[in-house]
Amino acid sequence: LVADGNGAALRAIQRGVAELVGLGFAVLVDMHPSGDLRAAFERDPASAAERVVQAWTALRVVIADLPEDSVYPELLNEPPMERSDWL
Numbered sequence: 001l002v003a004d005g006n007g008a009a010l011r012a013i014q015r016g017v018a019e020l021v022g023l024g025f026a027v028l029v030d031m032h033p034s035g036d037l038r039a040a041f042e043r044d045p046a047s048a049a050e051r052v053v054q055a056w057t058a059l060r061v062v063i064a065d066l067p068e069d070s071v072y073p074e075l076l077n078e079p080p081m082e083r084s085d086w087l
Contacts (some may be wrong), residue, residue, distance in 0.1 A: 006058075014062040021070045029063055030074035031055060050079045052076055 017027050031052065033041060040048035056075065063071050 010062050013059070014066075017066060017071060018064065023064060026070050026072065027066075028061065028072050029072055030077045031063065032077045033080050038080050041046060045081055 013029075017029060019072060020027050031037075033048075037048060037051060052075065056073070059073070063073060
């Protein structure tokens with residue numbers, strides 16, 4: 001959804017996060033490996049990791065201008081891989 005640079009999706013995320021921050025919330029922006037991404041990690045972990053990098057490359061523009069004391073990025077929630085591979 002965001003790895004391909006989907007501008008509409010990225011703008012929607014940015015608006016939503018900015019609105020929550022404006023209301024006084026702290027926001028955790030994270031990626032959940034489900035569906036296609038989870039399957040990709042099972043088939044080809046290196047390719048899946050590249051998809052995560054592409055997604056965060058697109059998302060960094062979305063969160064770069066938001067307050068760092070209110071917006072917290074989490075690279076990958078519960079990565080579907082061995083701990084030694086993740087770390």
